[in-house]
Amino acid sequence: QSFPHKRRCAFQVPPEKLRYRTSGNVTGSVQLCDNTQCCVGYYQIIDDRPVVDALACDIVEKYCPDATCNAQMRFGGHLIACVCNTDFCNSNINWNPEFEEPQPTYSYFVDDIMKATAITVALLVLCFLLIIAAKWRCLLKKKKVNPPSHDDYGVSRLCSCQTTKTSEIDIADIDRQQIVGHGYFANVWKGKYKGSIVAVKDFNDGWKHTFTAEKEVYELPLMNHAGIVHYLGSGSKPGGGGGLIVLQFAECGTLHSYLCKHTTNWMLTLKLCQSLSQGLSYLHSDLHEHDLHKPSVAHGDFSSSNVLVRADGTCVLCDFGCSTILRCCSGHRSWRSHTTNMEGHLRLGTLRYMPPEILEGSVNLSSSRCLMQGDIYALGLLLWEILMRCSDLFDGGVAPQHLLPYESELGAHATRDSLIQYVCHLEERPSIPKHWELLPQGSVLQELLTDCWDCDADARLTAPSVVNRLGSLQPCYSS
Numbered sequence: 001q002s003f004p005h006k007r008r009c010a011f012q013v014p015p016e017k018l019r020y021r022t023s024g025n026v027t028g029s030v031q032l033c034d035n036t037q038c039c040v041g042y043y044q045i046i047d048d049r050p051v052v053d054a055l056a057c058d059i060v061e062k063y064c065p066d067a068t069c070n071a072q073m074r075f076g077g078h079l080i081a082c083v084c085n086t087d088f089c090n091s092n093i094n095w096n097p098e099f100e101e102p103q104p105t106y107s108y109f110v111d112d113i114m115k116a117t118a119i120t121v122a123l124l125v126l127c128f129l130l131i132i133a134a135k136w137r138c139l140l141k142k143k144k145v146n147p148p149s150h151d152d153y154g155v156s157r158l159c160s161c162q163t164t165k166t167s168e169i170d171i172a173d174i175d176r177q178q179i180v181g182h183g184y185f186a187n188v189w190k191g192k193y194k195g196s197i198v199a200v201k202d203f204n205d206g207w208k209h210t211f212t213a214e215k216e217v218y219e220l221p222l223m224n225h226a227g228i229v230h231y232l233g234s235g236s237k238p239g240g241g242g243g244l245i246v247l248q249f250a251e252c253g254t255l256h257s258y259l260c261k262h263t264t265n266w267m268l269t270l271k272l273c274q275s276l277s278q279g280l281s282y283l284h285s286d287l288h289e290h291d292l293h294k295p296s297v298a299h300g301d302f303s304s305s306n307v308l309v310r311a312d313g314t315c316v317l318c319d320f321g322c323s324t325i326l327r328c329c330s331g332h333r334s335w336r337s338h339t340t341n342m343e344g345h346l347r348l349g350t351l352r353y354m355p356p357e358i359l360e361g362s363v364n365l366s367s368s369r370c371l372m373q374g375d376i377y378a379l380g381l382l383l384w385e386i387l388m389r390c391s392d393l394f395d396g397g398v399a400p401q402h403l404l405p406y407e408s409e410l411g412a413h414a415t416r417d418s419l420i421q422y423v424c425h426l427e428e429r430p431s432i433p434k435h436w437e438l439l440p441q442g443s444v445l446q447e448l449l450t451d452c453w454d455c456d457a458d459a460r461l462t463a464p465s466v467v468n469r470l471g472s473l474q475p476c477y478s479s
């Protein structure tokens with residue numbers, strides 16, 4: 001986007017907020033904005049007066065209709081922010097001590113969500129048309145070619161828009177025993193199916209689209225992998241509401257509940273971390289094997305509640321209701337969109353695990369790359385959760401109790417505003433114990449975490465490189 005003239009904003013940021021330098025050329029206390037007409041100001045409230053915390057061009061173009069900088073956002077009572085659209089307008093904030101409303105974060109977000117929803121709808125329609133067209137082509141081909149031959153259409157290749165096969169299960173064959181989990185969309189039962197102990201995910205009525213979206217991921221070709229929960233099939237419920245997904249039963253429950261109950265030694269810690277990152281790496285991979293194609297998938301809601309632990313101490317990924325499939329349909333690249341919730345909003349994952357760029361709403365959610373980078377940020381938080389329960393990494397072998405990321409700093413119910421302030425503005429991350437620097441493999445771990453949760457999404461590691469780094473760690477721990 002080009003602007004008639006470049007916006008000039010007052011510039012004053014503490015050294016640790018380097019990323020504001022990237023939003024334009026800085027000369028002394030003036031910044032010439034590269035991509036925006038909006039200046040932003042952050043002020044701390046000290047003794048009831050606003051004191052400059054950071055002034056700069058906004059990092060991304062936002063809606064900034066005001067000529068003067070009116071306090072709009074308030075984070076945790078101490079920090080206020082404003083955006084405005086005239087030169088140097090951010091150097092003074094209009095602030096009324098009575099001001100209370102933290103709405104603009106919400107309105108920016110809603111604005112972004114509305115844009116993203118419009119894009120999503122357009123993509124959905126496009127994808128739908130492409131799928132119909134491709135299916136017709138496949139059907140016509142099948143009719144023409146009998147028996148299948150190596151023809152011009154694809155050398156008896158699986159049509160890349162299709163899943164391997166649908167594994168329809170007769171729900172009468174499932175013997176449910178007890179409920180083991182209540183999710184937002186489904187209740188999960190422990191049960192028996194054809195002699196095996198299984199988990200039965202029973203989607204509540206009204207969530208058929210979430211059921212379909214998740215089933216679609218499980219039924220992609222080549223989805224069988226040790227790091228992804230094994231899918232046995234799915235069934236329809238009488239009346240057409242919801243549906244059932246039958247999965248391998250993970251004996252130790254979610255990673256979150258496992259870490260609440262257990263500390264681990266170094267060997268087990270490494271096993272959890274490696275299997276976790278191998279699972280994500282596989283999910284992200286785009287694979288062609290024989291005639292099959294597994295497209296890349298971004299998880300979209302990667303958290304310790306969406307990872308299960310098996311009896312052998314390995315992690316498996318589950319809950320793909322928020323996932324995005326990046327795939328090729330008849331030569332066209334297309335993305336399956338996020339599922340939407342009841343209000344028609346995008347389902348964007350768990351707040352606490354959202355990367356800064358998604359919290360702030362500053363990225364294009366239809367970009368698969370950005371969704372994968374979001375998964376890596378969350379992977380960093382998950383690795384931190386696992387490492388913080390490793391008794392070999394703490395004095396006297398006593399690891400602290402399990403805490404969710406940012407739980408000690410922002411509490412058990414961190415709000416979007418508090419996360420935006422802490423994660424995006426203050427650029428804070430879960431604290432890594434200082435003494436790890438002195439441990440034999442401590443600095444590698446420290447670097448691994450910081451390279452996963454980097455503020456700059458492009459600077460984050462990829463999942464295969466996380467696997468490699470973990471692979472270079474010694475399996476035996478010596479302090």
Ligand SMILES: Nc1ncnc2c1ncn2[C@@H]1O[C@H](COP(=O)(O)OP(=O)(O)OP(=O)(O)O)[C@@H](O)[C@H]1O
Nearest residue numbers: 181182183184185186188199247248249250254319
């Ligand atoms: N394969 C499994 N083996 C054992 N327990 C499972 C299994 N799958 C799910 N669970 C349990 O059921 C809970 C809910 O499952 P899941 O996260 O898939 O449901 P959901 O409705 O999509 O949840 P969310 O609210 O996180 O979106 C999990 O937290 C876990 O305790």
